[in-house]
Amino acid sequence: MAENSTPCLFCRIVRREAPGKIVFEDDLVTAFEDVHPRSPTHVLIVPRKHIESLDALGSEDESLIGHLHMVAAQLARDRGIQKTGYRTVINTGAHAGQSVFHIHLHLLGGRSMAWPPG
Numbered sequence: 203m204a205e206n207s208t209p210c211l212f213c214r215i216v217r218r219e220a221p222g223k224i225v226f227e228d229d230l231v232t233a234f235e236d237v238h239p240r241s242p243t244h245v246l247i248v249p250r251k252h253i254e255s256l257d258a259l260g261s262e263d264e265s266l267i268g269h270l271h272m273v274a275a276q277l278a279r280d281r282g283i284q285k286t287g288y289r290t291v292i293n294t295g296a297h298a299g300q301s302v303f304h305i306h307l308h309l310l311g312g313r314s315m316a317w318p319p320g
């Protein structure tokens with residue numbers, strides 16, 4: 203689904219048309235605090251470009267998806283949570299519980315986590 207055919211919540215946060223606590227931004231990505239944090243650190247790193255999900259990635263997005271992870275690692279270091287560890291997650295589709303169809307990398311940390319996830 204194209205960004206213009208449906209108002210996308212995360213596109214609106216990126217464009218500052220919807221509220222969001224933005225913690226980092228560059229030419230490619232915006233990172234903001236999750237509105238329902240599941241851990242002391244819970245940041246969403248999203249591409250500025252609208253891409254629905256991991257399943258919708260094109261080969262031209264290969265470096266972009268790497269960049270999301272580089273930003274997550276830097277934010278984790280900025281917060282000192284690399285010392286204890288953290289989790290990065292991309293939910294894709296119904297079984298994974300994806301609820302916002304603009305790809306986003308969750309950065310979760312600041313507490314210990316169980317495995318496997320529920």
Ligand code: DGP
Nearest residue numbers: 222234235236237238293299300301302
């Ligand atoms: P997922 O289930 O992987 O699609 O994660 C979507 C996340 O987005 C979820 O953790 C809650 C978060 N979220 C939903 N609506 C908003 C919003 O309006 N603002 C912010 N900051 N986060 C939101």
